[in-house]
């Protein structure tokens with residue numbers, strides 16, 4: 001035997017009732033023995049309560065509402081029952097409505113609405129819906145019978161939430177079903193006392209009816225037909241990646257629903273649970289979906305956790321004081337008071353120091369709770385045993401639930417770590433010793449970020465989302481986006497990393513779209529949908545979105561943008577950049593950024609600040625971390641100058657070679673930075689700082705390479721003109737070097753705390769002699785690499801290698817956040 005139950009939306013309209021009938025007929029075709037329970041048509045129960053209130057107040061407009069209820073049922077009959085059979089059914093409905101109207105007249109006369117009368121009034125919802133559906137099914141030739149549950153479910157007289165008398169009820173149900181062969185269509189939610197007074201079963205009432213009947217008949221399964229595909233790993237309105245949970249245990253369902261997952265109300269399944277009958281949650285509007293099976297043990301476990309749910313708005317009450325330590329009875333008194341005033345507690349946490357207890361409540365009762373506790377504990381407060389009772393508001397609680405967490409280590413670590421990395425502060429924590437729920441209280445404004453981040457980290461077959469904000473869509477920025485696009489699928493399937501470009505900006509336009517900007521059409525979208533760029537607004541918006549796993553990428557050479565890094569890092573947004581400005585300004589700023597990133601548990605990565613994609617900074621940091629000490633760094637750090645000196649030949653024009661370097665993407669946006677030595681100065685300064693030396697920009701000595709006229713050139717075109725005018729000078733440098741069989745090299749040296757950059761000539765025996773293209777070379781002499789230095793060498797400029805370096809930094813953040 002299967003017991004089916006259809007909820008209010010499933011029987012809410014003609015179309016949905018057709019669907020319900022299909023499902024019932026399908027079962028009959030398969031010869032499945034079934035009994036079916038119905039809720040009232042969606043919205044009717046609330047209308048009946050309203051009608052009851054109106055009648056008590058003497059407001060006769062209730063008859064209009066009654067008429068509307070009647071019409072809804074009539075309409076079903078008109079649509080689904082052949083005309084010649086309709087009048088009999090109309091009469092049946094009218095009879096029930098007459099009874100309701102008589103009752104309401106009585107209520108409006110005595111102007112009193114007891115819980116008992118309200119139960120009677122609300123019972124009409126299920127009586128009408130079940131009556132109409134029974135007639136529809138009968139009209140299709142099925143032997144169906146209307147069953148008023150008041151005859152088979154007996155309760156005490158706690159109207160509104162009556163207690164079932166199981167001994168009597170089970171007997172009545174078994175007797176009733178033993179006698180009948182017809183398909184039983186049963187009113188949900190309602191029952192009666194032994195004296196025959198109508199009662200209702202409270203929240204989740206129709207599910208409860210199905211569960212009581214299923215348990216009494218020892219059903220094989222109970223199907224709860226609703227309007228969603230079963231339970232989900234999280235609320236899909238808050239977590240777009242949430243997905244269906246195929247199987248869940250009763251205990252898990254209970255925990256999740258306590259924290260807001262509203263698909264079913266597990267206490268109403270208790271009778272089924274006690275008899276170990278599985279309950280399946282199915283979608284009337286998507287009947288082939290497998291739904292969720294709730295049972296004592298859940299199979300097909302793929303994840304350690306089963307779901308996440310939240311209560312979005314709570315208040316936390318703190319009771320603390322030295323007088324609580326080791327004093328028995330304070331918590332007994334506290335919770336006794338709360339029970340006395342019927343204050344429902346959502347979560348409790350007490351540290352073993354016993355110095356404080358905090359508990360979460362509905363914020364609507366916060367003021368009242370404070371007043372009650374202030375009063376009850378006034379003596380303790382006066383004597384200083386308890387501090388003032390405080391209330392924190394604007395908080396949410398997130399429950400991470402799963403039987404898989406039992407006795408499995410690292411779950412809490414993973415949970416706290418992902419929250420920490422996303423800058424979500426944990427205000428309070430609670431975990432019961434059943435270990436199937438860890439609840440954390442956080443600030444409400446971080447709720448969406450936290451839910452998504454937790455979901456992402458625990459449901460790992462799903463790729464983790466990395467949210468990117470890119471400023472600078474020039475050579476490096478656009479190459480980066482192309483590389484990410486080409487690698488998108490690989491990252492998603494092999495590295496479980498789903499890159500989502502959320503914001504893009506250049507000097508003219510910016511576009512922000514939390515659902516993501518396509519990696520193919522970002523350029524057109526920025527042009528057509530973008531708004532005038534404002535970096536403060538861009539950064540503000542990033543913070544407003546507050547998305548998990550966010551990375552800000554600066555692919556400009558702008559000086560103003562770096563002022564935002566600190567506040568981004570402080571807001572737990574990682575920063576990746578090839579822009580050297582932030583790290584080569586005042587030492588204090590460099591340190592501050594490092595510290596902020598460290599304190600916030602986010603990343604500030606800038607491998608491409610030196611040698612583009614070459615692993616120079618990572619190598620240096622690795623040596624430092626392992627305790628090595630730097631004695632000397634000698635390096636060629638300008639790809640542009642390297643290319644120039646590797647390409648410039650006697651008889652060719654120096655300016656042409658510089659132009660080539662620019663066209664090949666080696667130069668800075670302003671090539672004067674390269675030729676003036678400024679770019680190299682920034683890089684060697686960054687290396688020295690990474691090596692632990694607190695140097696300032698003025699500590700770098702640049703032995704100038706350019707004639708004064710080039711230095712003074714007021715614009716880039718004027719600079720190129722001056723390079724051309726001074727060709728003879730550059731040619732003389734070259735011929736002098738060649739005369740000695742040497743090559744020109746622009747060498748940066750850091751030694752004994754001093755940094756120097758100078759144009760040098762090197763002979764064939766020097767390791768810097770044999771470079772080609774835009775090669776960089778860095779030679780680290782350290783305590784551990786003293787005899788022979790550690791050398792990193794390779795192309796140190798160009799769009800592909802630089803973007804690839806930025807890309808690698810971004811991906812490493814993805815792995816870190818995972």
Ligand SMILES: NC(=O)C1=CN([C@@H]2O[C@H](COP(=O)(O)OP(=O)(O)OC[C@H]3O[C@@H](n4cnc5c(N)ncnc54)[C@H](OP(=O)(O)O)[C@@H]3O)[C@@H](O)[C@H]2O)C=CC1
Pocket residue numbers: 471472473474475476477505506507508533535555556557558560561578579580608609612639665666667668669796797798799802
């Ligand atoms: N080329 C290389 O080999 C290497 C380069 N780098 C570094 O990469 C960075 C980028 O270089 P590259 O791509 O060549 O530079 P580009 O000049 O090609 O691009 C710079 C981009 O930044 C945008 N931009 C500049 N200022 C702002 C601002 N205030 N707000 C918004 N957008 C801004 C520009 O906008 P718009 O398009 O509107 O002008 C442009 O899109 C530089 O810092 C450079 O030092 C690092 C290592 C190697």
Ligand SMILES: N[C@@H](CC=O)C(=O)O
Pocket residue numbers: 608609610611612637638639640641666667668674679796797798
């Ligand atoms: N313009 C730079 C590019 C890398 O930082 C260079 O030439 O090295």
Ligand code: NA
Pocket residue numbers: 607608609610611612613614615616617805
């Ligand atoms: Na590098």
